[in-house]
Amino acid sequence: MGNKITVVFGSQHIAIPEPVSFVFQTENEIITDVAVDVGYVHRGIEQAAVTKFKFNNVQYLLARVCGFCSITHASAYIHGVEKLLGVETNKKIDYLRTLVVELDRIHSHMLANGHVAEVCGYENLFMQTIKYREISTEILEIITGNRIQYDYYTIGGVSRDLTLENEKMIRTRLKELREHVLKLMEFFETDYTLGLKTKGVGVVTYEMAKKYNTAGPIARASGLKTDARAEFDFLPYEELGYKMQIRTEGDVWARNMVRFDEVLNSIDICLNVLDGLGEGDIQVKVKGRPKGETFIRVEAPRGECFYYVKGNGTKVMERVRVRVPTYANVPVLKELFVGSKYSDAQAIVLSFDPCLSCTAR
């Protein structure tokens, strides 16, 4: 028997930029018990969405739930409202939306992977990853006019069109990005010291992933076939060459590699979008106010995001309910800590890529 020590990890900690609190009970280095609190950044956004904002303004509010998933939240809400209003978008709108959603996924995944490298004590790999991530944010800035809060989705369309000159530039830069990502993948795959910190650490087995209902790259790294992009047709993924990326190891390293695989797949989807982008309007006429209730499930970078939308025929929605992927992944995270070393805790948390401002809202 060793010494029993309580270690507080968060709510302010240098490894996590967002406030989440873990209180670990440890015996020497091994964690024996953990308590989690995720509710530090509650801002009452769901309530504001049904009191202060009209239904055609709510997407701007929801985009500000989180910096990384901003397009996810706006898209989920708008897909829901379009379902209620019976709006049918054309091919061009769908393609442009897919382009921005996938670019958002690329930059989110790149940051998550870089972050894992950083907390493993590999800061130059973090810098390298961030350097290449800049390509995707620059493309987004040129397409949408903003770096983080794109405000690209509007009800029944998108806010601006792609010019021919930009299209050419995006194509060359995306190809450049693919080379860089392949190089980064090689570093992650072959590096010995990074492997010591990530391979075989924090293993989520297939049974665990299924039992705790995990979502996103965490589930896919354990071999669980779940992806809202494959199950629902909110955007035309099938014709754009979407492939589900599966790894079976279930450790920190596998989660990183699944993210890199998805980045490569997303780049392919973006290039296919540019190839297939035809002529058409970027805005469909919308009439009426939403009435009735519906739900929508979209794939955020961190997993499946669920929205429940209810309207009553007035200007203000009756209910907007958000359920985010990080919340679904917290139970398995808690289970993982028990029995692992405290020194691995940071890498495990960041390999889950937690987004607490989404979770608390």
Added chain:
Amino acid sequence: MVKMFLESLKNLTSKPETKGYPYTPSPEPKGYKGTILYDEDLCIFCDKCEEVCPPGAILFEIVDVENNKREYSYNPYLCIYCHACVDACPKADEGCLVQSETRLPPLGRDSKVPKDKRLGYFVNRIEEAKDFDKKWDEFEERARESREKLAEHKKRMKLKKQQEAKAKKEAEAKAKQEAEAKAKQEAEANPQ
């Protein structure tokens, strides 16, 4: 490991990836979402931009209730640069409401408040940067009150019009009655 080491050495000798920002310029890219600029001569005062603005950064104050004269005001520090107002504006193609490609620098305690006719009336009337927020709160209240006043005025005018119409109708009815009575009298007075 060796490859990453080589890459690190390469990075050591290559140029830095970042820009030396205050010394070298970092211009916004083409199509950047910046400040909203307004042209009063083209405006038709349909209030669509005010209605659609999510944070309420565009407000119209009704300065003359009787003639329904409005003044456009814009708070660039409350704006979220979402482009919704320009989408809603029916005269946007002609340049009534446009989104420029640069943003105003942040407002410090001692910095100068920007002066530009195209930013609307409110910003041009503020002198000191430190009371910007306070003045905007007061202005919001004033704009709301002016709107209520206009509604009251409209109600009053409607009532007045109704009363006038009623009086006119009554007068007409009375005149008609009198005329009929007169005709009847005349008919009774000379039955052929």
